[in-house]
Amino acid sequence: MAFVVEEKIGEENARKYKLNKVEKDIRNKISKKRLPFRCYPEISIELSWRIDRELGAWLINYGSFGGFWDHCNLDFNAYRLYYQGKMFDAVITYGAWFGDFRMINGQKRRIHKLYALEPRSSGKLSKSDIFKILQDALNAENENVLLIDALDYNIDYVGGFLIDGYRFEDNLEQIINPFRNQHGLASLSRDEIDHLWCISKELNEIFLIKVGSDGSNDLFTLTHYNHGYYEYHANIVLKQISNKTVDGINEISYKIKKIEILGDRSEAPTQGKIKRLIRKMFRSTCESGLEGFSPNLIDEKFKLSLISHLFEESEFFIKLKQWIVKLQNLIARRKNPRLSGF
Structure with a gap:
């Protein structure tokens, strides 16, 4: 039945x-x-x-x-x-x-x-x-x-400026176009915003919108509402460091290049919290089952590698390697006393 x-x-x-x-x-x-x-x-x-x-x-x-x-x-x-x-x-x-x-x-x-x-x-x-x-x-x-x-995060269009009641005209005029212009990209018209995609958590009023690409850099705006009002925005530049297909699944790894928090910074989280939020939004995005999305967004798994700087170049890592070499030499001497000169 x-x-x-x-x-x-x-x-x-x-x-x-x-x-x-x-x-x-x-x-x-x-x-x-x-x-x-x-x-x-x-x-x-x-x-x-x-x-x-x-x-x-x-x-x-x-x-x-x-x-x-x-x-x-x-x-x-x-x-x-x-x-x-x-x-x-x-x-x-x-x-x-x-x-x-x-x-x-x-x-x-x-x-x-x-x-x-x-x-x-x-x-x-x-x-x-x-x-x-x-x-x-x-x-x-x-x-x-x-x-x-929609329990977690899902991909959707910013269709007709609306995602479940939230309007993005102000976002377009005050955030998206100035951000695009900074990177030498043309301003978007109100019709073109319909072609943008968004990872959203509507009930918690969080939206991560991809607004363009500048070479290997992808431009995003993160918008957080609180009961229908903007609480804070962030302009985010993610650099693609790998884009490969494994077993039919396209895996994209990003490196955080820049985060610029706009508006009242007292209401905004730290950059570290924003990084963790972006990571969670990417990893929680699941298949939407809807047609019309660009091929690299639908039915695919996303990975986000958040790297604020090259760990290999840090002073801590250099000292750590020196300490490991010393420890290895000490272990070798204990195993073979003749190496110690006795």
Whole structure:
């Protein structure tokens, strides 16, 4: 069987799955703010659900919340998933108010994004297992739904200046074009920004946007929002030190060449923290399953080697090598006393 939508849960199912206790548990966790939600919805348990009786799983929408974020309404839905005796809470959104649709393999798909999942795994169930069940349940109502994992970092377009409600016109005018001009690159028009790609963590409001290339140097801007307002920017130059294909996977290694923090530096992290953030964003980026990305970005694994300077040239390394040579000589003398001149 598969998931089907049932308009009525029915008293028998309510008793079988103890839905009164489920509702009480949801209300209790929300009152104590123990769920991974940015803001907490008003509880409204739907009378309908999606259920796969053969699998022994069901999905109920129990609330929604949203708001006007930086010129754009976002709507989030809160769900309770039941599977193999385990309960999971999920936050899923459709994206911006106008709907988020993509053409994939010639088919128009509606994009849903999974923003929060608690717990992310349980027993033998991995995050990917739970993700697949959620995808199947959502497809019970509309087979054109594509669920994207936005729990960590994901690659996306800066399409129409918007990534889930955040607008990038100011970023374009105040950050991107001056940065490009510094490297002798032409300014981008508002249409051209649609071709930029971005590694994003939308719910935490962090965006790393590739804005151009200058020879072997790739130019990025890191933007951090806080409740819809810019908190800090950083212009970043990454130098490609290797770009090779291993077993069909393109692996790119970068060297940090320059980080320039803009705006209120008191609100910005140290350069070391920015380096660690970039490393995590690259390593956490997973396959998006969307068409249209340039070949070197989709279906590929990224490695980021963060090197602030050549370790081999450092004074510490030179002294370390001298100490190792002395230690090796001492060990050799102890093994062969005649080498010591006795």
